[in-house]
Amino acid sequence: MGKARKFLSHEQALVAELKEALGNARTLEDVYEALSRALLSLCEADHLAVGCANPDGTAGVQWKTDTVHPLLKDYAEWVQEDFVFRATVAQPNLVLSDVQMLRGQPLVETETFRRSQGAGLKLKRVLASLLFTEQDLKGGVAMYRESSRPFTLRAQWFLQQIIPYISRAVARLQELYAVRFERDLLKAIAMGANPVLVLNSLGRKVADTGPAIPLLEQWFAPHELSDGVPRAWAERVRALSRFDVAVDPRLESLTLERGADRLDVTFSPSAVSWGGRNLWQVRMHERVHWLRPDWKEKLTAQESRVADCLHEGLANKEISSRLGCSVETVKVHIKSLFEKTGIHSRGEFVAKGRRG
CATH class of the missing domain: 3.30.450.80 (Transcription factor LuxR-like, autoinducer-binding domain)
Structure with missing residues (x-):
């Protein structure tokens, strides 16, 4: 100069x-x-x-x-x-x-x-x-x-x-x-009890509640995650953020199943935006099977169904009708449940078998 x-x-x-x-x-x-x-x-x-x-x-x-x-x-x-x-x-x-x-x-x-x-x-x-x-x-x-x-x-x-x-x-x-920004964002996502991720329009994580990342690590393999965010979810948010095409409303929710466990997920615009651009709240609600995992892994598929009926308080005849088997067969399954778990009554089985 x-x-x-x-x-x-x-x-x-x-x-x-x-x-x-x-x-x-x-x-x-x-x-x-x-x-x-x-x-x-x-x-x-x-x-x-x-x-x-x-x-x-x-x-x-x-x-x-x-x-x-x-x-x-x-x-x-x-x-x-x-x-x-x-x-x-x-x-x-x-x-x-x-x-x-x-x-x-x-x-x-x-x-x-x-x-x-x-x-x-x-x-x-x-x-x-x-x-x-x-x-x-x-x-x-x-x-x-x-x-x-x-x-x-x-x-x-x-x-x-x-x-x-x-x-x-x-x-x-x-x-x-x-x-x-972080204070306002955390205030917005703290409204509910379920784990939440906040992603920007590119699908990158901006914030999360504490339980969100450990929960995702249980449901996804490491190669399916990027900075704790499922790659498929990042792609979904990018699709939801597009303005040049009509967005399929089915992208706003999904349900993952793993055995009897379910993870319900919703994608919605955050109450907090930045620079005029939407942020996305990804809320997760895990619905796990009521039976403790160490007991569940001991049971056959039919025994698990009988266990669910006991959890609902059904009598043997009602269980028989629901599962399409004889009452005697139901009794055999219940006896097997008790033997595998060291339990001696229906009430004890339900009380001690609930997931902690």
């Missing part, structure tokens, strides 16, 4: 004020207001946008702007086509001008220019930087001008000098938002 520069006296006062405001910022709006007071007039910019990375771990940035919202509201859909993103992600924490980003490509041939025209903005100049710490995206800042006159090198230099302060501010915001 040319020869070494220093802050002018009025700039020093402005930077001191800006550092204090950024240090006290607790919302993205606070950061935006602080930067807009300092940057728009000093750098002669028409528009400003400040972003903070999503705290739920999903890709993308939520933006605060008073004037370029029409351009950025669907940004996630075309971000890979934006020449500003492509250039700044390759050189993080470095303020780049549109000339440096375009590298000779005509602005009018870019998707960014086309969309700005469609949004009624007619953006022609930009200074921007994506903010990273230890390879993690924290946020971004961009200034736009509708005039053909380029941003000055001093404006670019000035923004570069305050990038560290902006980066720290949005990194702190991300941490604050993550705490609030």
Whole structure:
């Protein structure tokens, strides 16, 4: 950026004020207001946008702007086509001008220019930087001008000098938002007693109640899980999150069976969303067989059916009718049950045989 520069006296006062405001910022709006007071007039910019990375771990940035919202509201859909993103992600924490980003490509041939025209903005100049710490995206800042006159090198230099302060501010915001987000999310999923997973629209785990992961490890083999989430469930959530096709309502629930045990699962949008995108609550209700596993494994299939009848309190004649066998056969099965479990009466069998 040319020869070494220093802050002018009025700039020093402005930077001191800006550092204090950024240090006290607790919302993205606070950061935006602080930067807009300092940057728009000093750098002669028409528009400003400040972003903070999503705290739920999903890709993308939520933006605060008073004037370029029409351009950025669907940004996630075309971000890979934006020449500003492509250039700044390759050189993080470095303020780049549109000339440096375009590298000779005509602005009018870019998707960014086309969309700005469609949004009624007619953006022609930009200074921007994506903010990273230890390879993690924290946020971004961009200034736009509708005039053909380029941003000055001093404006670019000035923004570069305050990038560290902006980066720290949005990194702190991300941490604050993550705490609030997790608190709200856990409050929402704590409404019921059953285990819950919360997945984002890509099927990745955002949160879970304590019993959820151990339960899934009982029902699925390790190769069927990714970060504790069944791969098939992640695919189901991705299907449910699609907007371009009609969603089959049958995807919203499923039942798994393993012997006499069942796991009922429902998929529903969470009461908490992030960045305008749905999160999905995956609620699980395990219905296990009433009989303790160590007894059940000793019994034949027919003896298990007789055991279920005893659990319901049925008499021998009722058991005979239900199972389609003679009363004498029922008696033989009951005797075998008692011998295998060391029990001497129906009541004792039911009382001691219940799963703990």
